[in-house]
Amino acid sequence: MGKATTSARNGTFLGRLTGSKNGLGLIFMLPAATFLLCFLTYPLGLGVWLGFTDTRIGRAGEFIGLENYIWLLDDPVFRLSVFNTILYTSVASVLKFGLGLWLALLLNEKLPMKSLFRAIILLPWVVPTVLSALAFWWIFDSQFSIISWILMKWGWIDTPINFLGDPTNARAAVIAANVWRGIPFVAISLLAGLQTIPASLNEAAALDGATSWQRFRRITLPLLTPIIAVVMTFSVLFTFTDFQLIYVLTRGGPVNATHLMATLSFQRAIPGGQLGEGAAIAVAMIPFLLAAILFSFFGLQRRKWQQGGAD
Amino acid sequence: MSDPKAAASDDIVGMEQFNSLQRRIFIVYLPLAVFVFVLLFPFYWMAITAIKPDNQLTNYEEYSPFWVVGPTLEHIKYLFFETSYPGWLWNTMLVATASTVIALAASVFAAYAIERVRFTGARVTGLLIFLAYLVPPSILFIPLAFIVFQVGIFDTRLALILTYPTFLIPFCTWLLMGYFRTIPFELEESALVDGATRWQILTRVILPLAVPGLISAGIFAFTLSWNEFIYALTFISSSENKTVPVGVLTELVRGDIYEWGALMAGALFGSLPVVILYSFFVDYYVSSMTGAVKE
Incomplete structure (x- = not known):
């Protein structure tokens, strides 16, 4: 259809513009392209290059091949950080998905002041992560945590919980804070998807005697799958490369139990001065990200195919 | 309104609404309230801490941690002027x-x-x-x-x-x-x-x-x-x-x-x-x- 109109137009007034089309496109793309080439593509390439060098802060590096990566493979802290990143991403993503979908279904019900609910639920996503993480830092304080105080008041525990000082607790605490921040994004995005599902489908199924679980399982979920795929890819991507929360709450401690690849890369490169090694850690994240992007790509493809699109 | 029949049918509708309302409270309103509470609590905690005098800040036994007696602007003043x-x-x-x-x-x-x-x-x-x-x-x-x-x-x-x-x-x-x-x-x-x-x-x-x-x-x-x-x-x-x-x-x-x-x-x-x-x-x-x- 697009082809037909284009060729029809080419014969008339647009024909004159066709010659300068590419020139015009180039001029219009120039500002954005300059920024992205200088500050995104070039640094991306430079990062890969730095990963192959022994650059330090204030000293130009030399090409050392795969030495950084070989060294990192033997480094228990790096291996722990890969494990932590995968654990953090998978647990947080599953929780965000489950709770986010639940919240989206609740918000899709008939409610008074629905838009107000939607607005306040998004707040954790809007507020700067570092600043809300500071609030969590105070909530997770080892002595004066309000959670510990309430649990002690109820008689469930005897001493304050050492939230950020114990490896297991610290992992749970940072995951909880990440889930808290991520739920709104998942919930509101899925809500937008839920609202595109025609009510008539559910009504027809209800008339045929389908239970609410059957309606959810056979109608809502299949129709929501494409959006779930995209939302969760974004969520996984952002969780995997998370830096802020960890940096505020634990800085990777205790005993590196919460060090993610991003925080380890920062620690080695900036305070540690080993730019080359830090860059290598950052580059090591790329295969995981590519896997997530490919997943997203096939999710999108499937949607187009489902909608009967030729593309 | 004075018609007894209408009142009776109103009652029935009322009962039905009550039943479904009770159900809705458990499956919709209660979980939603928990979500809203958890999502907003850190902000409340942030705000209340910002106006608590220092002596109340960690003294949970004598002062309720969820409320503030005699709020102070001291912290905010310190933040903006010092x-x-x-x-x-x-x-x-x-x-x-x-x-x-x-x-x-x-x-x-x-x-x-x-x-x-x-x-x-x-x-x-x-x-x-x-x-x-x-x-x-x-x-x-x-x-x-x-x-x-x-x-x-x-x-x-x-x-x-x-x-x-x-x-x-x-x-x-x-x-x-x-x-x-x-x-x-x-x-x-x-x-x-x-x-x-x-x-x-x-x-x-x-x-x-x-x-x-x-x-x-x-x-x-x-x-x-x-x-x-x-x-x-x-x-x-x-x-x-x-x-x-x-x-x-x-x-x-x-x-x-x-x-x-x-x-x-x-x-x-x-x-x-x-x-x-x-x-x-x-x-x-x-x-x-x-x-x-x-x-």
Whole structure:
């Protein structure tokens, strides 16, 4: 259809513009392209290059091949950080998905002041992560945590919980804070998807005697799958490369139990001065990200195919 | 109303409503209330800590931790008059505004070129822009720090103004492409017939129609740059150039005794500008967030 109109137009007034089309496109793309080439593509390439060098802060590096990566493979802290990143991403993503979908279904019900609910639920996503993480830092304080105080008041525990000082607790605490921040994004995005599902489908199924679980399982979920795929890819991507929360709450401690690849890369490169090694850690994240992007790509493809699109 | 039959039928309806209401309380309202409580509690805790006098701050036995007796402005006064906080606020405002304006301007042209000028390779460019959106700052900050240092803008606000558009432009372009797609071709064609140039079409026809898209993209971009942390942490070292998130974390947290009151006041006032902006444009914000996902 697009082809037909284009060729029809080419014969008339647009024909004159066709010659300068590419020139015009180039001029219009120039500002954005300059920024992205200088500050995104070039640094991306430079990062890969730095990963192959022994650059330090204030000293130009030399090409050392795969030495950084070989060294990192033997480094228990790096291996722990890969494990932590995968654990953090998978647990947080599953929780965000489950709770986010639940919240989206609740918000899709008939409610008074629905838009107000939607607005306040998004707040954790809007507020700067570092600043809300500071609030969590105070909530997770080892002595004066309000959670510990309430649990002690109820008689469930005897001493304050050492939230950020114990490896297991610290992992749970940072995951909880990440889930808290991520739920709104998942919930509101899925809500937008839920609202595109025609009510008539559910009504027809209800008339045929389908239970609410059957309606959810056979109608809502299949129709929501494409959006779930995209939302969760974004969520996984952002969780995997998370830096802020960890940096505020634990800085990777205790005993590196919460060090993610991003925080380890920062620690080695900036305070540690080993730019080359830090860059290598950052580059090591790329295969995981590519896997997530490919997943997203096939999710999108499937949607187009489902909608009967030729593309 | 006085008809007994009507009253009886009203009763039946009332009973039914009561039953379903009870059910709804358990499966809808109660979980929703728990969600809202958990999602908002940290903000309440932040706000109440910011106005608690020091002696009540950790004395949970004598003073209820959830309430404050005789609120104080001491922490806020300390924050604004004895630290560099006002400067950080100003820096954040400046950096966020400048990078948003740059990103929006560049994105409008790029999105228009990709969607409407349709130069050779426009589709591939669109896909590349989307891929650029997926490149996270945490793998770019080391080489960017290297570049920023070599260009000689290390520890300046300019470094942030120039680097923030790298994550804003892909997002804004992607969003605006979606908006431009909804504007009918016929409008442009008739303008072309009337002898309008491409520039006139863009500024007189397309942009006025894309205002909601521009607002969505602008709000979202402003919030993203306000919240940015890793670049600001890496590229800025002197106190007078810091942004709020970096300043609060690196300068208000010192030693072993945390000044929770001032820290929470800093977090509160650093969040307020985006929250206020957000509260005015909730719908635009939501549409830009979901729009980026749905495209």
